Amino acid sequence: MQERPPFKTLFAVPLHCEGCIKSVKSALSHVEGILNVDCHLEKQLVEVEGTAAPSKISASIQDTGKDCILRGSGNANSAAVCILETHAHNIENPVRGLARLVQVGPDFTIVDISLKGLASGTYQATIRQNGDISRGAASTGGVWEEDTRGSGARGKLGQIEVGTEGSGGIILDVGIAIWELIGRSMVLSSSTELSQQDDEATLVGVIARSAGVWENDKVVCSCSGKTVWEERVEQTGKGML
Template sequence: MRMMERPPFKTLFAVPLHCDGCVKNVKNALSQIEGILNVDCHLEQQLVEVEGTTAPSKISASLQAIGKDCILRGSGDTNGAAVCILETHAPNVGNPVRGLARLVQVGPEFTIVDISLKGLAPGTYQASIRQNGDISRGAASTGIVWEEDMKGAEARGRLGQIEVNSEGSGGMILDVSIAIWELIGRSMVLSSSTGSLQQYDEATIVGVIARSAGIWENDKVVCSCSGKTVWEERVEQTGKGML
């Protein structure tokens, strides 16, 4: 599953930028991260374009560390990015969202999988891509691990383990020999349970992998549907548990 050297790619974030001082602070913070090659701040549009080999979650964490909220607006090339919102199907849960997986294709059959988790019970979770995207019965209806039925080859659907700490947070960044188009419509499952997957298992989260915007494919500030700014929507989604 591990790849050779990761090629650089571009990522676009919406970031509140009010003055040249904000631009300087953002550039100073991001310049400290290994793997970042270039940072362009678009003050009028309140957008930050980053080029390098660094996963989106690390860039987000660095911006948040200096008090800047940020929203990922696009990464990679057209048809080269995907996202998966990971939710629990356990009953009587107010906010079901427990994680987010960002996937960026940076070369032929070369994809970065960037998973962030929160609100889970501590422990070791097995991450996998499943054969189908049917989550009508939670993880129980997602089928076998993708490519598990192929003989003579390691199943590319097995992503590995993620450790969730005592605060309920965890994450994993890895490179896989997969193209984005192979994943769209399949599901991703993370589970700390042993044995077969169950629909209402509190130790299991699941989501469907869907295409997301490439670089500069989504630079809107106001949603045409709701009329709300991206920051107003951000507050609503954060309240629902979104990372």
């Protein structure tokens, strides 16, 4: 795999003064791979350039005591997102993970997966042939490209270790372009077999396009009329990371 090229990531962060900016920049100065940080006080936005994964950046910003919301990554048509949910019955908050995908070069994409609320153990991450998650992993088809490439299928992303606290994550560099993934599904499972929808240890989600840097800097949603921070509270209550 080629060396990861730098890319830009944009976060909404509640910045109130130059002291806030200094605090954020100081925290990010300790994150490996960050080349430049621009804070926009009036727009309440932080623009980061480098090779660090979005989850690493957001965690460092949150360590300052400030919340942050990812607003975009990479260039236009180069980013995607996948909300990973369990299809087990009678689960109040089914969301258990989030995958952020950013294409940073020709056929070169970063897959940044974060998980929570799972039983400890090893989970297999795969891209499936289609985006039908109506019956959980059982309706997503086989692993993408496994029928033609076997063990070399690009749909086999790798393993994620979940600790005793129920959380885990992994950052992968894969030889895939974003356009190849939109509309397919991602599955994480503790089993190598196709799981049924009532398997609590299996997560599924559809990969959808997301905004690039500066493609979505709105503060108020035109659909709900809520600010991004009001939506953040609402979505966090539903289990979103």
